Amino acid sequence: MSLYHETAAILTSPSSHGGSLKSKIYGNKDLKSPPAQVYALALESSKWSAILKEVVENSQFLQEERKLTPALSILLVHDLLLAKKGIALPASHGLRVAVEKHKARLQSEFVRARIRRKCPTVEALKAAVDAELGPAHPRWIRVNTLKSTVDEQLDTTFKGFEMVPTVQEVMALASIGKKVICLDGYVPHLIAASPGVDFTKTEAYKTGAIILQDKASCFPAYLLDPRPEDGDIIDACSAPGNKTTHLAGILHERGFAPGQRILAFEKDKQRAKTLEKMVKTAGSDKVTVIHPGADFLQTDPSAPGFQHVGALLLDPSCSGSGIVGRDDTPEFHLPSPAPLTLSKQPNRKNAKDKTRNNLKRKRAPSPAPVLLDDAGNETVLASPQALHARLAALASFQLSILLHAFAFPAARKVTYSTCSVHAVENEGVVMLALKSDVSRERGWRVLRREEQVRGMREWPVRGEVEACEGNGEVAGACVRASRGDGRGVMGFFVVCFVRDAVFNDAGAGDEDDGPFVRDGQGRIVRDENGIPTLKSTGREVVDLEGLVEEYGVVEVKFGEGEGTDGDGPFERDAEGRIVRGPDGMPRLKAAQEEASGEDEEDEDTDNEEWGGFDD
Numbered sequence: 001m002s003l004y005h006e007t008a009a010i011l012t013s014p015s016s017h018g019g020s021l022k023s024k025i026y027g028n029k030d031l032k033s034p035p036a037q038v039y040a041l042a043l044e045s046s047k048w049s050a051i052l053k054e055v056v057e058n059s060q061f062l063q064e065e066r067k068l069t070p071a072l073s074i075l076l077v078h079d080l081l082l083a084k085k086g087i088a089l090p091a092s093h094g095l096r097v098a099v100e101k102h103k104a105r106l107q108s109e110f111v112r113a114r115i116r117r118k119c120p121t122v123e124a125l126k127a128a129v130d131a132e133l134g135p136a137h138p139r140w141i142r143v144n145t146l147k148s149t150v151d152e153q154l155d156t157t158f159k160g161f162e163m164v165p166t167v168q169e170v171m172a173l174a175s176i177g178k179k180v181i182c183l184d185g186y187v188p189h190l191i192a193a194s195p196g197v198d199f200t201k202t203e204a205y206k207t208g209a210i211i212l213q214d215k216a217s218c219f220p221a222y223l224l225d226p227r228p229e230d231g232d233i234i235d236a237c238s239a240p241g242n243k244t245t246h247l248a249g250i251l252h253e254r255g256f257a258p259g260q261r262i263l264a265f266e267k268d269k270q271r272a273k274t275l276e277k278m279v280k281t282a283g284s285d286k287v288t289v290i291h292p293g294a295d296f297l298q299t300d301p302s303a304p305g306f307q308h309v310g311a312l313l314l315d316p317s318c319s320g321s322g323i324v325g326r327d328d329t330p331e332f333h334l335p336s337p338a339p340l341t342l343s344k345q346p347n348r349k350n351a352k353d354k355t356r357n358n359l360k361r362k363r364a365p366s367p368a369p370v371l372l373d374d375a376g377n378e379t380v381l382a383s384p385q386a387l388h389a390r391l392a393a394l395a396s397f398q399l400s401i402l403l404h405a406f407a408f409p410a411a412r413k414v415t416y417s418t419c420s421v422h423a424v425e426n427e428g429v430v431m432l433a434l435k436s437d438v439s440r441e442r443g444w445r446v447l448r449r450e451e452q453v454r455g456m457r458e459w460p461v462r463g464e465v466e467a468c469e470g471n472g473e474v475a476g477a478c479v480r481a482s483r484g485d486g487r488g489v490m491g492f493f494v495v496c497f498v499r500d501a502v503f504n505d506a507g508a509g510d511e512d513d514g515p516f517v518r519d520g521q522g523r524i525v526r527d528e529n530g531i532p533t534l535k536s537t538g539r540e541v542v543d544l545e546g547l548v549e550e551y552g553v554v555e556v557k558f559g560e561g562e563g564t565d566g567d568g569p570f571e572r573d574a575e576g577r578i579v580r581g582p583d584g585m586p587r588l589k590a591a592q593e594e595a596s597g598e599d600e601e602d603e604d605t606d607n608e609e610w611g612g613f614d615d
C-alpha cells in the first residue's frame with residue numbers, strides 16, 4: 001500500500017473509537033510507510049482540506065478519475081500543489097498520472113480559491129490557513145545553566161533568529177515563516193522560539209545545553225525555589241526528567257551545599273531509563289540519585305536516608321488534559337464523491353447527494369472522550385460518568401502522593417503540579433490536602449502569592465476561587481496556565497505548600513531541624529559565601545576548593561554571564577563571591593546603588609529577589 005492509501009485509511013477510519021491522530025498513526029503496527037511521513041501528510045492535508053475540497057470539486061476531475069476516492073484526491077492534490085517535491089510516487093505510478101493529467105485545471109482552481117480569500121500570494125494564503133487554526137504554539141526552550149548560558153545560546157543556536165519583545169509576536173510571525181525568539185519575562189533562562197524549527201537536530205540539544213520544555217512545565221522547579229540550605233530535594237515522579245534537571249540547574253547557580261543531592265523517583269522502569277539518559281545529558285548525574293522503578297508511596301519518610309529532605313517536587317501522573325498537540329488535529333474535509341452522471345452544473349440529484357453526504361457526516365457519532373496518561377497511553381471513556389470516575393481515581397492518587405510528602409520530617413516546602421485542566425485534580429486536591437490531619441499537625445499551608453519568586457508572583461493566571469471554596473488567598477497562591485489564551489502555554493497547574501517552622505513537630509528535637517547549624521533564633525549559620533555550616537562535618541567555614549575536589553559539583557555562581565557585566569544582579573566582593581546580609585540573603589546591586597543615591601530606578605531583573613522563603 002502506498003503512503004497515500006495508508007494515510008487515507010487512517011484519516012477516514014471511524015472516529016468513534018476516539019484517540020488522537022498521532023496515537024492512531026504511531027500505534028499502528030501494520031503501517032508500511034514511515035509513521036512520521038504519514039503523520040506529516042495527514043496533518044498538513046487536513047489543515048488545507050477545506051480549500052482543497054473546493055479545488056477538487058470545482059475542477060470536477062473526480063468524475064473522470066473513478067479510481068480515486070475523495071480522501072485520496074485531497075492527499076494527492078495537496079502534494080501536487082503544495083509539497084516541495086510534488087507527489088511522492090514514481091512518475092509512471094497510476095495515482096500520480098491520474099492527478100497530474102489535470103494539473104493545469106487544478107492549479108487554476110487553486111488560484112481562484114486563493115483570490116476568493118483575498119490572498120495576493122500563496123504565502124499569504126498559508127498564513128490565513130494557519131490563522132484559522134488558531135495561534136501557533138511557540139517552541140519553549142530552557143537554557144540548561146549546568147552547561148550553557150543564554151548569551152552563549154543567542155550567539156550560537158539562535159544566531160540568525162530575530163529577537164522580538166513578546167511571545168505574542170513570536171506566535172504571530174511564525175505563521176509567515178519568520179525565525180524569531182523572545183526571552184521570557186517570567187521564568188529565568190527561558191526562550192520562546194518560532195514553532196516549526198527542529199531544535200532536536202542542534203548541537204545544543206544533543207549536548208544538553210538546551211532543553212525543550214514548555215514554559216508552564218518550568219513553573220514547579222522555579223516556584224519550589226531550591227536552595228543550598230534546603231538539604232536533599234526529592235523529585236517524586238521524575239521521568240522523563242525535565243523538572244529534575246531544572247532543579248539541578250537552579251541549584252547549580254546558587255551552589256550545591258556539600259553532599260546535597262536530588263533524589264529522583266520513577267516507578268516505571270522503562271521511563272526511568274529515559275530519565276537516566278536525560279539527567280546524564282543535562283550534566284546533572286553527579287548531583288542526582290535516581291531510584292529506577294521505585295514507588296515514592298512505598299518510601300518511609302522517617303528513614304535515615306530522608307532525614308535531610310527539605311523540599312519535594314511532586315508532578316504525579318494526571319489526566320494530561322492540558323497538553324498541547326494531542327487532540328488538536330484539524331478536521332479532514334472531503335470533496336463530494338463523483339456523481340454517477342457527468343454534468344457541469346450540479347443537478348438536483350447532485351445537490352441531494354451532497355446534502356445526504358453532509359448529513360451523514362454531521363450525524364457521525366462524536367468521538368468518545370479519551371484520557372491520555374503521561375506515557376501517552378489512552379483510556380477511552382464510554383460516558384461522562386466514566387470520565388468523572390477516572391478523574392476521581394486520579395485525584396485520590398494525587399492526594400495520597402501529596403500527603404505522603406507532607407510527612408517527611410525535615411520537609412519545609414513542597415510543590416504539587418499537574419498538566420490537567422480539571423479542578424478536581426488541582427484546586428480540589430489542594431483543598432483536601434489542607435484539611436488533612438497531616439497538614440494540620442505539621443503546619444502546612446500554601447505559599448501565598450506575595451511570598452512567591454518574582455516570576456510566579458507576577459504571573460497573572462491564578463487558581464479558581466470557586467474550586468477553592470471561595471478562599472481567595474488559596475486561589476491566589478495557585479498558579480494556572482491556560483492553553484489557547486494567547487500566552488503560548490499548555491494547560492497546567494502548580495501550587496507550593498510550606499511550613500513556617502520545623503520545630504512544631506511533636507517530639508522534634510535538635511536532630512530534626514535539618515543538617516545545618518542554626519543560631520539561637522533558629523536561623524541557619526552561614527559563611528561569608530552564604531554556604532550553610534554543616535552539623536555533620538562541623539566545618540564552620542566551608543572550603544569551596546575542597547568541596548569542588550570532594551564532590552566535583554559545588555560552585556558558587558549566580559547568573560554568570562546573564563547580567564550586563566556577566567556576574568548577575570548581586571553585589572560581589574573583590575574575589576567574586578556574593579555578598580550577603582546578616583540573614584544570609586544576597587545583597588542586590590540595585591539596593592547598593594539606591595543606598596548610595598546613584599540609581600533611583602527599580603530595576604526589573606530576573607531573580608533580583610529570592611522571594612518566598614525565609615529561614
Ligand SMILES: C[S@@+](CC[C@H](N)C(=O)[O-])C[C@H]1O[C@@H](n2cnc3c(N)ncnc32)[C@H](O)[C@@H]1O
Binds near residue numbers: 243296297
Ligand atoms: C507527569 S509525569 C512526570 C513528568 C516529569 N516530572 C517531568 O517534568 O519530566 C509522572 C511520572 O510519575 C511516575 N509515577 C507515577 N506514580 C508514581 C509513584 N507512585 N512513584 C514514582 N513515580 C511515579 C509516572 O511513571 C510518570 O513517569
